Amino acid sequence: MFGYSMAEIGNIVVMQGFSGLSMFTVLLLMALGLAIIFGQMGVINMAHGEFMTIGAYTTVLISKVAATYGFTNYYFVFAIAIAFVLAFAVGYFIEFIMIRHLYKRPLDTLLATWGLSLVMQQIFRSSFGAKEVSAELPEWMLGSFQPTPDIDIPINGVFVMVLAALVTFGVYMFMFKSRWGLRVRATVQNRTMAGAVGINTAKVDRVTFALGCGIAGIAGAAFTTIASTGPTTGTLYIVDSFMVVVFGGAASIVGTIASAFGIAQAQSVLQFFMTSSMGKVSTLLVIVSILMMKPEGLFASKLRK
Amino acid sequence: MSTLNRRGFIKGAMLGAMMAAGLVTGHAFAADYPTAKVNTTGLAVTDTTVKVGILHSATGTMAISETGSIQAEKLAIEQINAMGGILGRKIEVVQEDGASDWPTFAEKAKKLLEKDKVASVMGCWTSASRKAALPVFEKDNGLLFYPTFYEGLEQSKNVFYTGQEATQQILAGLDWIAKEKKAKTFYLIGSDYIWPRTSMKIARKHIEQHLGGKVVGEEYIALGDTQFGSVINKIKLKKPDVIYAAVVGGSNVAWFKQLNAAGLNSSKQTMLTISVTEDEVLGIGGENLAGFYSAMKYFQSQDNDSNKKFVEAFKKRWGKDAVIGDVTQAAYLGPWLYKAAVERAGSFDVDKVQAALPGYEFKDAPEGPVTVEANHHLTTKLRIGQWGKDGQAKVVYTSGYIKPDPFPKGYQ
Numbered sequence: 001m002f003g004y005s006m007a008e009i010g011n012i013v014v015m016q017g018f019s020g021l022s023m024f025t026v027l028l029l030m031a032l033g034l035a036i037i038f039g040q041m042g043v044i045n046m047a048h049g050e051f052m053t054i055g056a057y058t059t060v061l062i063s064k065v066a067a068t069y070g071f072t073n074y075y076f077v078f079a080i081a082i083a084f085v086l087a088f089a090v091g092y093f094i095e096f097i098m099i100r101h102l103y104k105r106p107l108d109t110l111l112a113t114w115g116l117s118l119v120m121q122q123i124f125r126s127s128f129g130a131k132e133v134s135a136e137l138p139e140w141m142l143g144s145f146q147p148t149p150d151i152d153i154p155i156n157g158v159f160v161m162v163l164a165a166l167v168t169f170g171v172y173m174f175m176f177k178s179r180w181g182l183r184v185r186a187t188v189q190n191r192t193m194a195g196a197v198g199i200n201t202a203k204v205d206r207v208t209f210a211l212g213c214g215i216a217g218i219a220g221a222a223f224t225t226i227a228s229t230g231p232t233t234g235t236l237y238i239v240d241s242f243m244v245v246v247f248g249g250a251a252s253i254v255g256t257i258a259s260a261f262g263i264a265q266a267q268s269v270l271q272f273f274m275t276s277s278m279g280k281v282s283t284l285l286v287i288v289s290i291l292m293m294k295p296e297g298l299f300a301s302k303l304r305k
Numbered sequence: 306m307s308t309l310n311r312r313g314f315i316k317g318a319m320l321g322a323m324m325a326a327g328l329v330t331g332h333a334f335a336a337d338y339p340t341a342k343v344n345t346t347g348l349a350v351t352d353t354t355v356k357v358g359i360l361h362s363a364t365g366t367m368a369i370s371e372t373g374s375i376q377a378e379k380l381a382i383e384q385i386n387a388m389g390g391i392l393g394r395k396i397e398v399v400q401e402d403g404a405s406d407w408p409t410f411a412e413k414a415k416k417l418l419e420k421d422k423v424a425s426v427m428g429c430w431t432s433a434s435r436k437a438a439l440p441v442f443e444k445d446n447g448l449l450f451y452p453t454f455y456e457g458l459e460q461s462k463n464v465f466y467t468g469q470e471a472t473q474q475i476l477a478g479l480d481w482i483a484k485e486k487k488a489k490t491f492y493l494i495g496s497d498y499i500w501p502r503t504s505m506k507i508a509r510k511h512i513e514q515h516l517g518g519k520v521v522g523e524e525y526i527a528l529g530d531t532q533f534g535s536v537i538n539k540i541k542l543k544k545p546d547v548i549y550a551a552v553v554g555g556s557n558v559a560w561f562k563q564l565n566a567a568g569l570n571s572s573k574q575t576m577l578t579i580s581v582t583e584d585e586v587l588g589i590g591g592e593n594l595a596g597f598y599s600a601m602k603y604f605q606s607q608d609n610d611s612n613k614k615f616v617e618a619f620k621k622r623w624g625k626d627a628v629i630g631d632v633t634q635a636a637y638l639g640p641w642l643y644k645a646a647v648e649r650a651g652s653f654d655v656d657k658v659q660a661a662l663p664g665y666e667f668k669d670a671p672e673g674p675v676t677v678e679a680n681h682h683l684t685t686k687l688r689i690g691q692w693g694k695d696g697q698a699k700v701v702y703t704s705g706y707i708k709p710d711p712f713p714k715g716y717q
Contacts, residue, residue: 004542011540011541012538012542015538015541015567016534016535016538018534019534019535019537019538020534022534023532024535028534098562114415122364125364125368130363130368130369130371130372131369131372131373131584131587131588132369132555132558132585132588133587133588134558134587134588134589136588136590136592137590137592141591142565142566143565143566143568144566144567144568144571145494148567152541152567152568154563154566154567154568155379155566156562156563156566157534157566160707179631192526197337203674223531225530225562226531226559226562226563226566227558227559227562228531228554228555228557228558228559228588228589229588230369230588231368231369232365232366232369232555233555235366235529236529236531236555237531248425267532267535268532268534268535269535271535271536272535274537275523275524275525276524276525276526276527277497277525277526277527279535280527296603
């Protein structure tokens with residue numbers, strides 16, 4: 001078939017399947033934090049990518065510390081935890097000084113958070129330098145896992161996959177099984193009533209926003225294994241993140257998952273059969289046409305307007 | 306430093322001829338060159354100073370790449386000032402930020418030329434920024450020293466190109482890899498904009514017509530794309546002898562990290578890239594690059610004396626962790642070439658300066674001697690470096706001198 005043996009084609013199908021899944025988990029990790037902030041709170045956070053960059057730089061710094069003190073093999077656990085805490089803290093602070101004053105003006109948050117993203121980029125540039133840096137990866141995370149000699153499964157891909165699964169599970173538990181999640185959902189559905197029954201909606205907002213930022217921090221830490229870390233790294237992810245969330249239906253976390261899966265698979269398959277840029281263009285065209293017919297996205301929220 | 310004392314004031318042309326004959330390299334005193342004589346077009350040249358502009362992106366996406374150029378240009382200018390300046394005049398730097406935004410480059414170029422009246426400008430990095438600023442330089446008759454290796458197909462009397470044009474970087478490199486690695490099949494991959502596309506066009510023609518090889522795949526990645534899974538699988542299916550790569554920016558890092566993670570490291574795959582210098586290695590990580598090849602005219606590890614001095618001075622000025630890539634070195638040439646040109650012309654007037662530079666050989670360039678040609682590009686050598694884990698490249702091949710040919714026949 002096309003001059004390739006069946007075995008070769010089989011191997012490619014396996015690896016291609018994996019690369020589709022891998023792209024899915026990357027998109028999912030990118031979009032989860034935004035799904036919470038944009039989906040649940042309606043805040044268009046243009047600085048989402050910069051919160052990822054916080055996570056990425058945290059990882060780079062911790063990898064340097066790890067190299068000095070010789071715990072390179074398992075520093076990633078700390079890096080992810082600290083990335084989350086830092087991004088959460090910054091998000092908490094930003095909500096307090098900026099976002100909460102703009103809840104009634106959604107378009108202004110767009111402008112304000114875009115400005116914030118520029119400010120953050122310049123802070124990164126001034127403090128870490130303009131050049132890109134890399135986190136030194138532990139030995140076990142380099143290279144690939146080979147079930148057969150001709151199949152390579154990238155270990156960093158598996159790592160991102162596992163992490164995305166854990167974070168998604170965590171978000172699910174938080175939103176649907178915890179007291180806090182209940183309050184968040186109540187606030188989203190009916191702010192006035194939620195307030196009336198004694199929920200501190202301002203606090204809920206702050207924690208929700210910070211949580212979304214924290215998850216972005218985790219994503220940023222994870223992406224140091226597959227891509228670059230520089231002051232403007234965040235801008236590489238912001239468009240894809242919004243695309244996933246909007247396409248999935250803003251208020252639905254299940255929608256975000258489905259949309260990340262759909263986009264990743266379409267793009268990965270199309271890019272294999274067409275050239276890379278044409279694959280991306282075709283995916284975008286499909287998304288645009290579906291959104292024209294279904295402007296609320298794949299999974300519309302069943303909220304009463 | 307030899308000096309020449311037997312002249313008083315000699316007219317520009319006469320002096321130029323003598324300098325071309327190698328008679329003059331030494332100090333010149335401002336008193337020998339009255340401002341009214343050396344500056345007849347109203348540039349910002351006084352009895353003691355001359356204004357020179359630096360126009361790069363200090364902010365925005367391109368700051369990653371352009372910072373090195375700014376540092377190199379400032380270092381060269383400081384060294385020149387320490388030696389007494391140009392025709393006895395200290396260089397005063399006017400720095401503007403292009404902010405990674407192409408129209409801003411045009412605006413700032415205009416400001417530098419029309420308001421500050423700078424005598425020359427070191428600047429621009431991407432082709433897009435140069436193309437945006439070029440009309441301004443031509444209209445105001447300014448002088449630009451442009452450091453980046455680029456796609457060629459351009460020549461302006463107002464620009465000196467201190468990096469390589471495409472054929473200088475591509476042809477010798479392909480010849481080497483075809484011979485050394487017995488390569489027959491090539492997979493071309495680049496970012497999706499003018500430089501990689503023009504370069505790949507030249508590479509494909511050369512592979513097919515001169516090397517008898519075959520291009521088994523050609524792929525362009527959107528700038529900023531970080532997902533290479535599908536492309537890598539295609540490469541695995543095609544099994545090319547050589548991957549020829551010109552991926553830039555954030556994508557570059559993702560490309561190498563994912564290539565390694567997918568099992569395609571240098572023990573299994575030969576790759577020659579024309580977009581990785583020491584600067585990029587910082588982000589990619591030496592372990593992801595080890596064993597792959599880059600084709601550049603300069604590597605920091607070169608052990609000639611002029612380079613050792615340059616590396617030492619650069620680290621002393623900008624910190625011991627500073628690295629120097631191909632473009633950084635090319636940017637360092639700019640101020641020195643300008644100094645030589647003014648001294649050969651005996652004048653700061655742009656027309657005289659640009660006429661005086663072609664034919665000049667800069668013997669002390671860190672990369673080794675280079676010569677300025679009539680088409681305003683440099684005759685240089687090409688080097689192939691093999692990357693090590695430490696982020697430095699070992700030079701495994703050095704070509705002979707290659708004349709610049711910005712409009713290559715048969716490659717367009």
